[in-house]
Amino acid sequence: MSKAASMFHPKRLDLSGFVNTRVIRDHNKRNAFAQMEPERQALRYIIRNTSLPQRTRAQAQLQLSQMHCYTRPTQIKNRCVASGTARSVFRDFRLNRFQFRMQALAGELPGVKKASW
């Protein structure tokens, strides 16, 4: 049973913007999840379906747990597109708080202004 993450590496780098090892890894996880999602959902359906025989359900449980960890949705973490940082990334802009501030001050984010109230 091979657990190598390299199986999810694309042949060519299909990323633009800020590229980092961690950014690439996260991208691979996203691809892996997208690729294996139907299978995961099918297995989850089988596990939860009480009308199916117990043996089948147990087998499905085993299979699901044996899938690669990259295929789990919980592995995906939002990262800043400008700096690759994983902490305090705004979903609205896909930017780190500091990158957000820099870009907002530079006027690169439409409509975002300094607030005082």
Place this chain on the structure above:
Amino acid sequence: MFLGTTRSLVGASKRLWTPISIRSLSTPNQPSAPSTKTSTTAPQIKAEPTPTSATSPTSATPMPVKESAAFEKPPVKEWLVELWRSLTTLFNVLVLIIFLFLEYSRSDRLADLEKNARLPRSVQALYLRPLRRKAEHGLPVCDLQLRSYSAENLEFFADFAIRAAYYLKLPVSGPVPLPRITQRWTVIRSNFVHKKSKENFERITLRRLIQIKDGHPEAVQAWLAFLRKHAFYGVGMKANVWEHESLDAGKALDASLPEIQKTVGPHLAQFGQREDNKRPGTIFDALDNARYAEPKNL
């Protein structure tokens, strides 16, 4: 200090430059050089400078001859300068005359226009409030919501939309200013630590609602297509369109059912499957497949 010195230098250069140029331009025949030769003959000649007095000392010494020859040239140059100057003045006068003539005719024409002509009605209408059709029944057909971060763009495009609706003969109400959406973010100023120093940012989305009343669905679609074609930068659009049917819509639906089933059939056959994952058989066939029964090597 440095500035002061430079200024004084510039002033000195000006003082040095100006008298020479004026003399050479204003008195072409006056010999300025004789200061050297007069020193040899007599100092009185300098007081009354004439061509004769200038030529007489030249014969006395060989050196001043060359100098006088050199000073013979300037008169030609000066003559040319004089000619050029007169020509330019003449040209200027001519230009002035032509300009005055043109100005007069233009003002005349403008006055004429004001008296006898007017702008086309469609252009004139731009300076006035947009015209509107009257709604007969007041049945809402379409709700158009405009959103923007800048009020000018939004107002402009709302105005444009209302004018377009008028020419499509659609009764319109609005623009109704909807509540603004204010989003605020507070971020730490620095990229690392210093948590107490923060900065606030906000984004205010302005909204306007334009409602079309009892318009024909096709006219409404044409209006929406027109607005989309001439979409303004920084203004977003969202439309809710309602269509109204007659009371016996049920019968019409029943009649059209077989045809709808035919068209929907191929789509329903793919129910629960993704477009890119077409396989023969149902999902249960796939689940019964040996591929699912085997343990995964992932």
